[in-house]
Amino acid sequence: MxxxxxxxxxxxxxxxxxxxxxxxxxxxxxxxxxxxxxSTGAVTVTSDAPLDDAAVAAAVDEAGYEVVK
Amino acid sequence: MxxxxxxxxxxxxxxxxxxxxxxxxxxxxxxxxxxxxxSTGAVTVTSDAPLDDAAVAAAVDEAGYEVVK
Structure with missing residues (x-):
């Protein structure tokens, strides 16, 4: 799901x-x-299973940005 | 030069x-x-010979931006 x-x-x-x-x-x-x-910085991610927030934060960091919440 | x-x-x-x-x-x-x-939008271009301003403006436009002066 x-x-x-x-x-x-x-x-x-x-x-x-x-x-x-x-x-x-x-x-x-x-x-x-x-x-x-x-405009809001909202990033909505759809996946087959719940993601590891740390992995998402690491990917964002890799792109040169930061997850703030 | x-x-x-x-x-x-x-x-x-x-x-x-x-x-x-x-x-x-x-x-x-x-x-x-x-x-x-x-921070200022200043783009300084060095070339072998004087450039055609229209060609520079076209290149900037191609990138998705605009020369304002």
């Missing part, structure tokens, strides 16, 4: 930033969809 | 934007260096 989780990511300022975050999170096992709202 | 020209580009918000603009302008004939100051 698909599950979704929403994170708030700081530092994204443009479409390139959105692409960078989307690309990194999409590489996590089980992720089927990533949706980013640039 | 090398010549330099400085343009002001609007809309760049992050390092990805800087890279996009730098990459497009670098592809113009004769360009040897591109330096972008993100």
């Amino acid at each position: 698909a599950t979704t989780a929403t994170y708030t990511v700081s530092g994204m300022t443009c479409g390139h930033c959105v692409n960078a975050v989307t690309s990194e999170i999409s590489q996590l096992d089980g992720v089927t969809d990533v949706n980013v709202d640039l | 090398a010549t330099t020209a400085t343009y002001t580009v609007s809309g760049m918000t992050c390092g990805h934007c800087v890279n996009a603009v730098t990459s497009e302008i670098s592809q113009l004939d004769g360009v040897t260096d591109v330096n972008v100051d993100l």
Whole structure:
């Protein structure tokens, strides 16, 4: 069953930033969809099973941004 | 002889934007260096011969931004 989780990511300022975050999170096992709202920093991740929040935070960090909550 | 020209580009918000603009302008004939100051939007282009401003503006537009002066 698909599950979704929403994170708030700081530092994204443009479409390139959105692409960078989307690309990194999409590489996590089980992720089927990533949706980013640039204006709010909300990143909604859909996956086959619940994700490890630390793994998501690490992917965001890898892209050069930070999960703030 | 090398010549330099400085343009002001609007809309760049992050390092990805800087890279996009730098990459497009670098592809113009004769360009040897591109330096972008993100905080001011100043883009300084060094080239072997004076550039056609319209060609620079077209390259910036291709990257998704705009020369404002």
